[in-house]
Amino acid sequence: MIAEPDFDVAVVGAGPAGLAAARAAAAAGARTILIDRAEHPRYKTCGGGLIGTSLALAAPRIQVPSRDSISSITFTDDGHRAFTRQSARPLLTMVRRDEFDHALLEAAASAGAKVLQNAQVRALDQDAESATVTFGDGVSLTARVVIGADGSAGVTSRYVGVAFEQQDLGLEVELAATREDREARRGRVQLDWGAEPGSYGWVFPKDDELTVGVIMAKGxxxxxxxxLTKFLSTLGLNGRDVRRDSGHLTRCRTPDAPLTRGRVLVAGDAAGLLEPWTREGISYALRSGAWAGEVAARAAEQGVGALDGYPALVRKHLVPEMTAGHRLLGVFSRHRHLVHAAMATPMGWRAFESFCQGDLSMAAVLQRSPIRVAVGLLGGDGDQAAAKPAR
Known part of the structure; x- marks a missing residue:
């Protein structure tokens, strides 16, 4: 007699992708366990800016713990040539990841997911009937499907064999905001185009804190x-109390990197799913996580073949956006001054504004004839990311 697996779906990692997956799987009726090595609420290095796409996905599930609503952006070019653009509608919602992720955790638990925290996953295995998750203490559990959402350096990403073609290092500090900082920065973010190709910096206001960070290619x-040091000095923020100082790597998948291996599938950062130019990942995590949870719940009922629906969703909805992001990153890396100037034009600002508000994807931006022509002339690197299908 074949033993019944302990769970229908086991989710490894409780960031936005894993939390969305666990909630979706549990809501679909699957016996779901959510596993994380830490205990919520916990700090996570992240700018914490929700674009409209992320907000639309999160708001029906949780009361979004907003720290600020952004309606204007100040652009600078390596600290110079500043100008500010204003929108009639909110552009971004600022959150702290400990608060945001904890709210998503509570939503997953309310949907019926069992939560196991302070549990480090060390290994995965599978056979014809189930997948086995083994912890650091040697204890294990079984599930019909495992969803990996433990980051690009996690166990599940390595198990599935995800490869990455773009890797970037982000450094970030959380500063205590003075009363003057709050008055000057409330409702406004700053984006700075850095001197190194493909780099940029940001200032995100979060009520009593300012998140200041920079990102550029790994290495x-x-x-x-x-x-980061120069940026803080230019901003006049060197004397602020540093509450947290951290760094992280972001990784974009290669076009042919797998998303599944048998009964195991990966979502969010573990799958290398994020927007290559801005390195925005929360919307990719929420979307891919929800799809993974829905498909996993279906596979628990219908068999492992149902998991094929997950790469198809990624290929249809996310790969075109990543392809467009790669092209825009190529243009930005070569022509940051022109990108800066474009943000001051009505066409450039409207496109960026619509992307932030969730009305226009990166792929849709590039479908606009003037932008498509300009990107082609400036050396956007074609359809590299769409050369091979997601699988």
């Missing part, structure tokens, strides 16, 4: 640190 650690 330039000293340059990244220097950029």
């Amino acid at each position: 330039k650690g000293a340059e990244t640190k220097d950029y």
Whole structure:
């Protein structure tokens, strides 16, 4: 007699992708367990800016713990040539990841997911009937399907064999905001185009804190640190109390990187799913996580073949956006001054505004004839990310 698996769906990792997956699977009726190595609420290095796409996905499930609503953006070019654009509608919603993720955790638990925290997953295995998740203490559990959402350096990503073609280092500090900071920065973010190709910095206001960070290609650690130091000095923020100082790597998948291996599938950062130019990942995590949870619940009933629906969703909805992001990153890396100037034009601002508000994807931006022509002339690198299908 074949033993019944302990769960229908086991989700490894409780960031936005894993939390969305666990809620979706549990809501679909699957016996679901959500596993995380930490305990919520916990700090997570992240700008914490929700674009409209993310807000639309999160708001029906949770009361979004907003720290600020952004309606204007100040653009600078390596600290110079500043100008500010204003929108009639909110552009971004600022959250702290400990608060945002904890709210998503409670939603997953309310949907019926069992939550196991302070549990480090060390290994995965599978056979014809189930997948086995083994913890650091040697204890294990079984599930019909495992969803990996433990980050690009996690166990599940390595198990599935995800490969990455773009890797970037982000450095970030959380500063205590003074009364003057709050008055000057409330409702407004700052984006700075850095001198190193493909780099940029940001200032995100979150009520009593300012999140200041920079990002550029991995392998330039000293340059990244220097950029952050210079950026803080230019902003006049050197004297602020530093509440947290952290760094993280972001990784974009190669076009042919797998998303599944038998009964195991990966979502969010573990799958290398994020927007290559802005490195925005929360909307990708929420979307891919929800799809993974829905498909996993279906596979628990119908068999492992149902998991084929997950790569198809990624291929249809996310790969075109990532392809467009790669092209825009190529243009930005070569022509940051022109990108800066474009944000001051009605066409450039409307496109960026619509992307932030969730009305226009990166792929849709590039479908606009003037932008498509301009990107082609400026050396956008074609359809690299769509050369091979997601699988």
